Amino acid sequence: MKRGKYKASTKPQKGAAKNEYLPRAVEITKIRDLSSDVKHYTLKFKDGKPFEYKPGQFVQVSIFGVGEAPISITSTHERGDDLEIAIRRVGSLTNAIHTLKEGDELFIRGPYGNSFPWEAGKGKDILFIAGGIGLLPLRSVMNAVFHHRKDYGKIWILYGAKSPQECVYADELARWGKLDNVEVLQTVDSPTAEWKGGVGVVTTLFEKIEFDPEKTISYLCGPPIMIKFTNITLEEKKMQPDNIITTMEMHMKCGIGKCGHCLVGHKYCCTDGPVFTFAELKALGAEE
Ligand SMILES: Cc1cc2nc3c(=O)[nH]c(=O)nc-3n(C[C@H](O)[C@H](O)[C@H](O)COP(=O)(O)OP(=O)(O)OC[C@H]3O[C@@H](n4cnc5c(N)ncnc54)[C@H](O)[C@@H]3O)c2cc1C
Numbered sequence: 001m002k003r004g005k006y007k008a009s010t011k012p013q014k015g016a017a018k019n020e021y022l023p024r025a026v027e028i029t030k031i032r033d034l035s036s037d038v039k040h041y042t043l044k045f046k047d048g049k050p051f052e053y054k055p056g057q058f059v060q061v062s063i064f065g066v067g068e069a070p071i072s073i074t075s076t077h078e079r080g081d082d083l084e085i086a087i088r089r090v091g092s093l094t095n096a097i098h099t100l101k102e103g104d105e106l107f108i109r110g111p112y113g114n115s116f117p118w119e120a121g122k123g124k125d126i127l128f129i130a131g132g133i134g135l136l137p138l139r140s141v142m143n144a145v146f147h148h149r150k151d152y153g154k155i156w157i158l159y160g161a162k163s164p165q166e167c168v169y170a171d172e173l174a175r176w177g178k179l180d181n182v183e184v185l186q187t188v189d190s191p192t193a194e195w196k197g198g199v200g201v202v203t204t205l206f207e208k209i210e211f212d213p214e215k216t217i218s219y220l221c222g223p224p225i226m227i228k229f230t231n232i233t234l235e236e237k238k239m240q241p242d243n244i245i246t247t248m249e250m251h252m253k254c255g256i257g258k259c260g261h262c263l264v265g266h267k268y269c270c271t272d273g274p275v276f277t278f279a280e281l282k283a284l285g286a287e288e
Pocket residue numbers: 058067068069070071072073086087088089090091092093094095133136137248249250251252274
């Protein structure tokens with residue numbers, strides 16, 4: 001065979017399976033700072049073909065030559081929102097994304113994972129509990145519930161962060177708190193002189209609310225230590241583990257159930273999750 005006669009083709013072979021790892025280009029149309037190390041991004045598909053997604057799903061976000069990471073979708077398709085994500089600067093990819101400007105390009109594939117069973121909570125009271133950037137994935141289900149406000153009873157939002165500067169979506173929390181039959185309670189570990197909320201861990205906010213465990217569904221997300229103590233408090237208050245719903249952040253690679261990086265017991269976090277009930281986590285031995 002003569003050298004150079006054959007060239008690698010970049011075109012998919014006829015009948016070849018679609019490459020599931022191929023990301024799509026999106027343009028960053030808007031960036032806003034949520035806190036000192038978290039930015040919110042509004043994205044538009046460059047091919048003009050948006051996808052449908054559900055509250056709780058995530059996308060794999062990448063920059064060529066830098067890396068790829070799972071990131072929750074924080075917008076709500078139900079409301080016709082543009083695709084929105086929010087990213088905390090922690091490592092190589094997220095630091096690189098934080099240097100991008102409006103008009104720059106990112107790559108995403110997805111949406112992946114299951115979703116919050118928010119429609120099953122219709123007719124119930126809803127208790128949202130978030131710690132730190134745990135509010136990012138919960139915002140998608142919060143806005144789905146607010147979009148169908150008349151289908152739900154009382155809504156509480158309990159939010160804890162390390163300091164007032166690290167509270168994300170402060171403007172939206174203030175707006176939600178003004179809605180009828182919605183109570184927003186916030187706490188921080190280290191307050192400033194101007195801080196008007198509580199001081200202490202998020203579970204201290206339970207002293208300020210009364211809910212009926214029989215008619216309430218709880219959605220929570222935050223660091224593992226917060227999830228652990230919040231679950232203990234919810235169980236003490238007689239909440240059924242089936243009605244406590246959380247989203248897990250495991251280390252992931254493929255995001256599509258192929259590599260085994262994200263095992264939770266015998267389940268894949270990327271395809272069986274990331275949303276699990278506390279009852280499921282207990283059965284998987286992963287409640288802590
Ligand atoms: C379903 C899901 C949703 C998520 N949603 C969001 C979101 O909405 N916003 C957001 O900001 N983040 C989110 N994350 C977390 C985000 O994917 C990680 O922080 C990601 O690692 C950042 O990539 P990076 O390259 O910037 O940082 P990395 O270079 O990956 O480093 C991040 C940190 O993780 C450690 N680390 C990385 N890989 C491993 C490993 N295999 N084992 C142990 N430690 C490791 C590093 O030492 C470092 O401390 C989500 C994660 C999951 C699973």
